[in-house]
Amino acid sequence: MTKAIDYLAKCVHITCQNATQNRCNVEVLGFSKTFHVDIPAKEDPSKNTVLFSKDGNITLIGLNKDNDGNTIDAETAIKICDAFIKFESDDASPVAVLYGVGESFCTGFDILDLASDERSEISMDILMLPEGSVGPTRRMLTKPVVCAITGYCVASGMELALSCDQRVMETTAKMGFFNRRFGVPIIDGGTARLPAIIGISRALDLILTGRILEATEAYEIGVANKVVPVGDALKEAVNLAQFLSKFPQEALKHDRKSMQESSFEAIGFESAIQNEIMSITKEIVDEMQDGAKWFYRNFKINNTGTWMPAEMTMADWDNKVVVKEAAKVKNFKDVEHIPVIKQVIGPHKNDIEKNAVCTSEKEDGNDKDKNNK
Known part of the structure; x- marks a missing residue:
């Protein structure tokens, strides 16, 4: 032989x-x-997108993508999963802290990793990742994790935070399912975890509208467990992790697992996750593709703008306020053809013109009074 x-x-x-x-x-x-043959690319050691370290017996896992929002691509998601597997296999580390390096915790999966001008179709591989598109979000972690939230924690980044046991949020941090505006569905456990945390009514509000969730409201409804000053999220998250690590761990893990199982007793957590993924239809994928391509055209080719929502100067859902503000435009006919103005205040055109006339007459009267004086 x-x-x-x-x-x-x-x-x-x-x-x-x-x-x-x-x-x-x-x-x-x-x-x-x-x-x-698949020849793995050599990894640049200077660009470590996931940081793994220890503070005593506390494991620290940091998102360190080289961008403003810590968006996560498929390669980084695998590294995050590997980091959590390493933490779970470490018997000397009972609790972990997940945080984001830079201004924001995580703004979700990198949509630009899905769409480009070179591809007519976007990749659906993220739906089939066993652990999740931004980390181990499609399974229950075996040990407690505390999440330190800074800046923006949105889209699947919010789902990653929801997969943690406790969330420490800075006062200026913001959460929300911003993927709603791009037609990207929730695929990382958000539809299973959020209703279990805050109830289905509030969960429907956040998931369907995709609105911003400020830190104060997040604490009031139970999404955030603690709100801290700017710059203190990581420190307070580590303090909380150290506090949890001082308890007898077997009883703590037993009670934690029992609560998780009872929260999903109706259909089971795995069934909820499978339902979330397997209910993705071709129509949803088409909308997702359109949203990703629109995002690419507007923010990859011309990256001078930002997709982060600006502060609103008035409530666009309040028709009375809309009419009042629009009436202040003296030359309303010069701007009424603009699509966004036509869509928002078009139905109230008559009221606006009446208010504009009244405003104009009032201003003329004031001018006459000044001249008489």
């Missing part, structure tokens, strides 16, 4: 003809065949 193996080893020759295209040529006894 040994002689046969030695003979074959001399007869087999493997050479890489084109490393950039992952092609290798295998020659056996004079016959050659070219195969496509």
Whole structure:
């Protein structure tokens, strides 16, 4: 047998003809065949997108993407999963802290990783990732995790935070399912966890509207467990983790697991997650593709703008306020053709023109009084 193996080893020759295209040529006894093989790219050690460290017996996992919002692509999601597996296998570390490096915790999955001008279709691989598109969001972690929330914690980034046991939120931090405006569905456990945390009525409000959830409201409805001053989220999250680590861990883990199971007793957590993923239809995928492509055209090609919502100067849902503010425009006819203005205040055109006339007459009267004086 040994002689046969030695003979074959001399007869087999493997050479890489084109490393950039992952092609290798295998020659056996004079016959050659070219195969496509997966050659893993060498990782740049200077660009560590997921930080893993220890503070005593507390594990620290940091999102360190080189962008403003800590968006997560597929490669980074796998690294986050690996970090949590490493934490769960460490018997000396009972609690972990998840945080974001930079101004924001996480703004979700990188939509630009899905769409580009070179592809007519976007990849649906994120739906099939066993752990989740932004980390281990599609399973229950075996040990407690505290999340430190800074800046924006939105879209699937909010789902990642919801997968943690406790959330420490800075006063200026904001949460919300901003993916609603791009037609991207919730696919990382949000539809299963959020109703269990705050009830279905409030969960429907946040999920259907995609509105901003400020820190004060997040604390009042139970999404945030603690609100701290700006700059203190990570410190307070570590303090909370250290507090939890001082208790006997077997009883703590038992009670934690029992609560999780009872929260999803009706259909089971796994069934809820499967329902969330398997209910994705072709129509939803089409909308998701359109939203991703729109995002690419507006913020990849021309990156001078931002998709973060600006502070509103007036309540656009209050018709009375809309009419009152629109009436202040003296030359209303010069702007009424603009689509967004036409859509918002078009139905109230008559009221606006009446108010504008009244305002104009009032101003003329004031001018006359000033002249008489």
